[in-house]
Structure formats: C-alpha cells, structure tokens
Amino acid sequence: MIKLEEVTKKYILDRETEFAALKNISLQIKSGELCAITGPSGSGKSTLMHIIGLLDQPSSGRVLIDGIDVAKLNDNELSRIRSEFVGFVFQQFNLINKLTVLENILLPTIYKRKDLGYSPHDKALYLTERFGLKGKENSFPNKISGGQQQRVAIARSLIMNPKLILADEPTGNLDTKTGNEILRLLEELNGDEKLTVVIVTHEVDVAARTKRIIKIVDGCLV
C-alpha cells in the first residue's frame, strides 16, 4: 500500500549547513498492518510520518501510494489523497475550538470531492456513539477532557472511511489509563475494520503493543 524508496529529507539550516532528518529510508507498509514507528526524539520519526501522510515531500527518493508516485501529483491531487486515503490523529488533538464536537468530526467532509455513498451526518452520530461521546455532540473541544478530545480526533479521522490511520504520539498528552483506552481503540480499528494503522511513538510499551516496530535513529532505520 505504501512504499518508500531511498527517501531522504534534508533541511537547510543556513548557507553552509544541511541537516538530514531522514537518510535513505526504504520501507513498505502493507494493507491491514498495525505498526509503530519508534525512536528517540529528534530521530526523524515525525518527519517520516509527515512524508507518509503527504504533508511533506522528500528531498530525494520516491513515495508510492498504491503504486502511484506522489512526486508526480499536484497540490490538488495530494489534497485529495489526504482527504480520501489518510486519517490523521495528532498528539495535540488539533481540533478546531470554534467548531462543536459534531462539526469537528464533519469537517473533512466539507472538503470532499465525490459522493461518499453515505450520510456524513449519520456516520458522525454513529461515531460519537461508538466512541462514548454521546451527549457531547454540541460541546466545544475545550470543554471536554483530553481523552474525549482524542476520541473526537479519531472519529474525525474515520469520517471519510480512509484506508490508513496515521497517529502521531496519540497518547503523548494523556494519562496512562486514557492512553490505553485510545490505543485499544486503534487496535480495534485495525482488528475489526482491517484499517492500516501506523503509530508514531517514543514510548517503548506503546510500540510493543503493535505487530511491527519500525525503529529509527538519527534518520536511519535500525
């Protein structure tokens, strides 16, 4: 499903110094996998996730999504893949505080390009119920707990029926108990709905719960 070929990402710090966040990374993530990208902070794992999620482009190498070289896509096409293929879950939840829980979940659907074949509103209500957010539909994100906010974010990532969930330190801002609940949710999505789930984490015990660990140190796979 996702294939990286010799991906390198360099940042130019000033005229003379370059910093390589990723060095010659080649890897493949298959459909239905539950895997973790792990490594110490500054190792390049977030950069790797951003490249997989098409938020960032590599300096060299190829990224293939279902066999399509994303370097050949324009901004509109990249946006379309982000909309239909990927669902993001962030450490900071990244909800929009001026929209209600229900509106946040529905937000990706206002940017859709094609008919979804289902009612976004019904699906959003189903997701709130499934994730224990019933009664909070019209609350604003800053009025609910961190665990609830992350569940809203997961519901939002699912509203477009993506094939891939990319979670960047999803438990980083939560206590252990709530973090465990969120991880269980992600495991369920992988198990029950056969979604491909990639979790970026620096926590060893979080990574241990996945079926495959991709370890990265100083921009290289180890």
Add this chain to the structure above:
Amino acid sequence: MSCMKDLYFLFVIKTALYDFSRNKGRTFLTSLGILIGVMAVVLLMALGLGLKKYIQDQFDSLGANLVMVMPGDKQALMQGGGIGGIQFDERDVTKLRRIKTISSITGVYAKPGSKIQANGKTEAAEIVAASEEIVPVMNLEVEYGRLFEKKDSQKGQKIILISTTMAEKLFDTSENVLGKKVDLNEQSFKIIGLLKPKSSGLGSNGVDNHVYIPFKASYSINPDKKFYGIYLKTENKEVNAETKTEIENVLLKRYDKDDFSVLEQKEIMDTVSSIFNIINSVLVAIAAISLIVGGIGIMNIMYVSVTERIKEIGIRRALGARKSDILYQFITESVLLSLLGGFLGLSFSFLIVFGIQKLFPAYIDLMSVALALGVSSGIGIIFGVFPAKKAADLSPIDAIRYE
C-alpha cells in the same frame, strides 16, 4: 451534493462569525473604515440626486415648451455671463406672435435680488413684470384670488401676484391676504392672487419667490421700459426645431446672429445637469478614497487573522482542504467584514437622509444601494485576496507545526 455545498458555506460563515464575535472591537473598527466610506459616497450621491431632482422639478413646473429669447451670445449666457447688447421691444413681440406654432408670448422685465416688504417683514424676491400672457407662459395657477387679465395689462394698475409660500413668509398665513398691500422697491402693490406653490424645500431659492406685476406697473422701477427678454410658449408639448428656426429667422431680420439667443428649457436643463453631474462625480470620487483606506484596513486585519490561524490552516490542509478552499474561506471572511461595514454605512445613510429630508431634498435610489453593497463586496475581494493567497500558499507541514 448541493446539501454539501450548503454545509460547506455554513461552516465558512460560522468560522468567520466566530472570529468576528471573538474580536468584536477589532471587527467593528475594521468595518468602520468601510462604514465611513460607504456613508460618504451614498450621502453625496443622495444629495446630488436630491438637488438634481429639485432643479428638474423647477424646470418641469414651467413646462418643457417654454422658450426664452434673451439678448447676448448663447455661450456667454450658458456660462452665466452678463446680459447685454441689444434690447428687445414690443415690435419684436408683435413679429414673433405671427409664428403659428407659438401659443402665447410676452416681453418680460425681471429684477432678481429685489425686496418685498409687508407686515413689518422683508423678503428677497424676483420681480417679473409682463403682460397677462405670462400666465400660460409660466404655467401660473392661483390658490386664492385671480390671475392677470387683459385689462390689467392695459391699465397698468399696481397689482401683484405672489405665491402662497411668500404669503406665509410675510403674513404667517396665506388666508385673508387678498387685497393687502406689499411694498416693492418702495412702491405699494395690492395682492390680487395667491399662486400655488411650485416646489418644496430649499427655502426661498426657487420659483416661489417670483412675484408678478403687470408690465405697465413696472415703469417706476423700470424707467427705460425695457424688456429683459421675451418668454414664449409653443403649441406642442416640446419645442421643435422648425419653431426655433422660425423665431431665429424673424429676429435675424433685425439683429445679428450673436446678439440674441433662443434658449429652450431642455437645453438649459441639460447644461445645468451636466455641470451638476461633473461636480457630483468629483465629490463622490473624493469620498471613494476613504473606501480605499477602509479596504487597506481590512487587508491589514486579514493578514493578522491569517497569522493567528496558521495552525488552523494546517489542520484543515491535513484534513484534505485544497489551496482553493483556504483561499475561498479567507476571501469570504474579508467580504463579510467589508459587507458588514457597507451595510452599516448604508443604514446610517438612510437614517441621515430621513432626518434631513425636510430641510434638503436628498434621496437614496436603488442604484446607490446596489453600488454601496457591490462596492463593499468588491473591496472585500480585492483587499482580501492577498492575505487569503498568503494563507492558501502556506505549506501544510509548516502550518500544522506552527505554535
């Protein structure tokens, strides 16, 4: 699909309104620029329209088939130059009367800037001395009393027609005024008729400060017995070119081409209108500068808004928003902001126009409303496009990482 579009628009509007309500002071101050600009433009247009309509009414009250034959070159007359050169006399009137299409004609002596006194009060008036044919020529109608008749012209009695407006100024009432005396340049005249008012508003500057006396009665103030001009009315509702040529041909037998002018109401009206339009356009153009300043204010605040919401832009991009979606969102916000100012400016203009309407003939037409709302939307788009472009061009990764 259309339902989705509605939802999309609803989200955009809701986001914008949320930001406005969170920054009420800022929103108000930003739209204040547009408010003032729109108000200045709309009010000036309203005053211009009102004044134009007032002048139009004045001319219309005299009838479009009124022709004035004046001494002097037309160009000079139109530009407000002096009247001079030749003097018409009764012979010219008699000759012109032979033209079949002329229905009434009279020689006229007019003295603007005269004083009329009665009841211990003094008012400015324009004395018009003429034969009884002035009645059809100037479309005079009485409210009380009677108009001039043929015998009045022959006798030269000291009688006078004033408007009810003038009567109210002098006697505080227009009733029981008939038969009373007024002083015109220290001569006493008896009121025989009160004329229906021809205009409202603008105080004493209109046709209603004209006072009419028989030509013979004017000899004491017009010792040379001269005509100021010859006024005539044609049978047709509008003056046709042949009648005008006939009048010119009659006069050319006696005078040179440059010595006299044949002025139609329409011509005078057109000249006045065109001068007026130019003055009004210049004023509106100056007022429009404040709209540009208001637009710059909107642009400035939109840049601030984009900077404040970089993270939000990043989130939206990660969720699949295209550059064009972000562009559209910010332009919509700036248009809403500008329209808010335009709408408020228009509302205040309506209030002000409503307030001054009794003193000054101003009115707002549909065109002004459309222009105000159109221009403020336009300003929202023009001045919103650069900040919106800045927002749309942010790289998704830089935006979402922004703290």
